[in-house]
Amino acid sequence: MHPKNEFRGVWIATVVNIDWPKTSMDNVEKEKADYLEILEAYKKLNYNAVIVQVRSVGDAIYPSEFAPWSRFLTGKEGLAPNPYYDTLAWMIEQAHNRGFEFHAWLNPYRATFDLNKNLLSPNHDLFKHPEWMIEYGGKYYYDPALPEVQAHLTKVVKEVVDKYDIDAIHFDDYFYPYAVPGKVFNDNASYQKYGAGLSRADWRRANVSNFVHAISATIKESKPWVQFGISPFGVWRNKSQDPKGSETQSTSNYDDLYADPMLWMDQNWIDYILPQLYWSMNNTRASYSKLVKWWSENANPNTAIYIGHATYKIRGDGDKSWNYMTEIPTQIDFLRTFKNVSGSAYFSSKWFMGKNFDVVRHLEENQYKYPALPAAVPNLRHVIIDTPKLLEYKKDSIKYDFTFQSPLNTKVRYMVVYGAEHISKIDTNDATKIIEKVTIKEVDGKINFAIAAGKLNLYKACAVTFIDYYANESTPIAIDLKKPFKNYTPNQPNENR
CATH class of the missing domain: 2.60.40.10 (Immunoglobulins)
Known part of the structure; x- marks a missing residue:
């Protein structure tokens, strides 16, 4: 089966140099060569979209009015590339030249990766607006409840949409942070000020949803063809929490991250949903196969559904299913049996670069033997x-x-x-x-x-x-x-x- 229309994306993570640049000390020439190597490898595999992390911790891999240059790009936060180039403009152009869609991936709420303030530029929001920040689990976060935070983060997104020829804005699964045992996300002050009689959980979900709505409206007002996609954690709610939930025993978006993807789809705020189903086909706590079926049955027809796959788990996970070369190919074959599931993305790009050759070869000769074109998402057809x-x-x-x-x-x-x-x-x-x-x-x-x-x-x-x-x-x-x-x-x- 070779679908003509299928989204085939790969995440290129810049935070702590997961995928690119390979180290923060690489010179511009090496950075460029390494990025082109990623594009060429995935073009050969007939992928058609790159999801590139352009903001990860209150920083930017582009010249921004609202954030300092990323230290993962130049070795020191706030330092521009030398020789200077607009990294994002160049990356987009190179991706488009090879037929890829370019999805600009931003982490809105995570402000720092650790508590070491010496690594930050004096222009970082942590110094400019300490009142916006909440320290939790060894990192700083923007407080999602504050209207001024929402306004600021909306400007951050608008700058990227206005200035760059992107195909989509992409958020991943980081909304309110994942729970850290024994720690409390202390948003008491803003809850007292803005809680308006809601339970804390409902209020937090409303904060995230209001922000998602604002981003959606901002994108479409500026460039109606730019998609807004979100890649949430793979479980909306467990059946034990809600009869509409999935047969899983897992962290969930709704109850733990205060994110409600069902609402965003129902309100037409997002163009595509890309749940991260980072489990094996028959995992006992959260099975890939049950979850693909669940999302297929519960997603809104106005939203395209793609599935996120965990290439980082191949031969490196406690679940022994990942030791088999066939796990990812089987997952692709399975999702293609659902009419409304129209593609895949993979975390992350380095796992098919110089490793896992047998899986790559199998995909090249079978599932991804021929090119495919991403179809227009339902709202833009x-x-x-x-x-x-x-x-x-x-x-x-x-x-x-x-x-x-x-x-x-x-x-x-x-x-x-x-x-x-x-x-x-x-x-x-x-x-x-x-x-x-x-x-x-x-x-x-x-x-x-x-x-x-x-x-x-x-x-x-x-x-x-x-x-x-x-x-x-x-x-x-x-x-x-x-x-x-x-x-x-x-x-x-x-x-x-």
Whole structure:
């Protein structure tokens, strides 16, 4: 089974240099080479989205009005890259050039990774606004209850959406912090001030939900095509806590992290949900297979569902199922049996880079043998009224050059080229026929791109479609590659009639 439309993402974590940069002391040239190596490895595996952590602890891997440069990027918080470059703008461009969606991943509430204030820049919010912070379990957190915190974090997101050509804003599972035994998250002052008669648990959930709602509205107001996706912890609630919950014995979003993904979906605040199902197929406390089924049955039709997989557990977990090469491939096959589950993401990128070769090879030859295109999320689906209009194509021994007219009504992100044995046999629903997804630049009302002759020579015909910024695909134009192309210009309408 080779779905033509499937989200295939990978998380690239920057916090404490989990994935990238490999160390905080790497020079700019090495950083860039290492990032491109990640993109090339996942392009070869036919992935189509990167989820890159751009803010992890009150910092930024981009020039920000609201946060200092990350020490994980430059070795010292507040220090810009040298030689200077806008790291995020460059990363987005490189991802798009290879056909990836770029999802900018932010951790809104975590302010520091430890209690060592000497590592922080004087411009860190901990110094500028100590009244916003709560110390808990060896870290500082922004207090999610404070209106000024919510306003500030909304500006942080808005800056990224406004300034950068991203495809999505992404939050992970860190809302109120995971419980630390024997410690109390002391939000008494704000609860007394703002609690308004709610139980503390309901009040905390309302704080998170109000923030999620504000972020959603902010994104869509600025750029309606930018998606808002959240990757919550894999369990909403256990059945023992709520008859609607899953058959699990686990920490839960609702009761422990004060996050209510069901509400966010029902209110249409998020475009996709990506629950982190980091367990094996038949884990006794929380089984991957039961949870995929649960999310499939309980998610809202207006929200795309993707599943998060734990590549970091392969051959490194107490649950011995992870010792088998087949665990991840089996998980992919299983989720593909659910009609409304439309993709996967993997934590994290380093686990398929120079390790777990047998799993990588298996995916390359089986589940991910052919490319796939992420489909438009439900809230952003629409019909593209433009069809590609070919102005000319030329070929030589090295490449085929195509020139298309820029469409009138469509902002084009990519064009997709499909191969066929004959012009009458074109099937753009067949993933095995995708030759290339090309990032395009429009110049003077025209779109030009080239495809290597080695790829197109295998076919006698091809079809070309547009993909717009919302990830919708147009109807195709068919091109007979065996005939010389004649430019056909229809009669111009008489403007004076």
